[in-house]
Amino acid sequence: MAGRGRMPPRHAFPDGGRRHPYADVAEGRPFPRGPPQPRPPPPAVYEEEIELQRAEIQRLVADNRRLLDDRMGLQRELGMAKEEMHHLNLVINDIRADKEVQMRELIEKGMKMEADLRATEPLRNEVVQLRAEAQKLSALRQEQVQGLTQELSRAQADAQQLPVLRGEIDGLRQEVMRVRTALEYEKKGNSELVEQRQAMEKNLVSMARELEKLRAELTSGEARNWGAGGAYGMKHSSPDAAFAPSYGDGYGLRSMHSAYFNIDGAYGSWHDVEGHPEDVVLAIHTSQRMHIYAMFNVFGTDTNQWSSGFGISAIGSKDGKVSSCKPLCYVV
Known part of the structure; x- marks a missing residue:
């Protein structure tokens, strides 16, 4: 029912429904024998087919126009792309030239740097040495800082x-x-x-000078006594002597002799070897200067009785104190 009044589809005919049924006779081919050919479809079918074809043609024309517009747009885009490609090619050529120049410059710089590195090889060794010295100095500085810190702590303690x-x-x-x-x-x-x-x-x-004069007088007086005809072997002031001494015992003087004495101190008393106080001449030597003292003492029975003094000269002084002396003359 649905296919009533409609033409069969185009693929049902060998030529798509467009071939005449007697086309084979017109072309000189033998007329087909056998059952009769089917009848052609009605005109409505052809009209419908034509409408369909027209719609198809319009669709195709629209598609063609659209495709033409697309083609024109693509051609324009292609031209623009070609121009851009040409421009890009020029830019690429310029970039390549610049890159080549830069590469050459970099190569030259690299060669120069290699030459500089070869030239700076001794400097590298020196840098290594300086680095080692810097490390040593750093260690030394740390030691000094520690020492200064300790000194600072000590200084604070002292403070x-x-x-x-x-x-x-x-x-x-x-x-x-x-x-x-x-x-x-x-x-x-x-x-x-x-x-x-x-x-x-x-x-x-002045007293020492007077003492020297007295010594000279005593010596001359003794010589005169010996020359006056005294007995041989007689001593001066002896009871057996023929003559008494010139000065006699009026002054408490007796025979002269020499001896060494032990002295208690620079200003203490002094005695002979038998323990009797004597009149002595001393010169006391100290570590700074020489002090000359004169003591001429006439003793009687009292050992503490002193008379006038004359100069004496001491020997063997030590630490400013007289240890012993040799008298020049004394009276007993």
């Missing part, structure tokens, strides 16, 4: 003791002031003592 040291310094200052005062006082006293000593030295020098 904590500063008040005590200041107190000690103040005490020493006061002590120095007292010592200065004492020294000034002693200087004043010493100046007076020096003046007195100088005066005493002058007196002692």
Whole structure:
């Protein structure tokens, strides 16, 4: 029912429904024998077919126009692409030229850098040495920093003791002031003592000269006594002598002889080897200067009885004290 009044589809005919049924006779082919050919379809079928073909043609024309527009657009795009490609080719050529120039420059720079590296090989060794020295210096600096840190700690500890040291310094200052005062006082006293000593030295020098004169007189008097005809072997001042000595016992003088004496001190008493006090001539030597003292003493029975003094000269002094002496003359 649905296919009533409609033509069969195009593929049902060998030529698509367009071949005439007597086309074979017209073409000279033998007329077909056999059953009769089917009847052609009605005109409505052809009209419908034509409408369909027309619609198809319009669709194809529209497609063709669309394709033509697309083709024109593609051609324009192709032209633009070609122009862009040409421009890009030019740019690429320029870029290639620039790259070649840059590559050449880089190659030249690389060659120069290689030459510089070869030239800086000694500098590299020196840099290695300097780096090693820098490490050594860094280690030394660390050691110095540690040492300074320790010294700083010690200094801080010492700084904590500063008040005590200041107190000690103040005490020493006061002590120095007292010592200065004492020294000034002693200087004043010493100046007076020096003046007195100088005066005493002058007196002692004159007394020593007088002692020498007395010694000369004693020697000359002894010679005169021996020459006066005394007995042979008689000693001076002996009871058996023919003549008495010139000075006699009026002055308590007896025979002259020499001996070594032990001295207690520079200003102490002195005795002969038998323990009797004598009149001695001494010169006391100290570590600073030589002091000459004259003592001419006439003793009686009292050993503490002293008379006038004359100069004496000591030998064997030690640390400013007389240890022994040899008298020039003495009277017993």
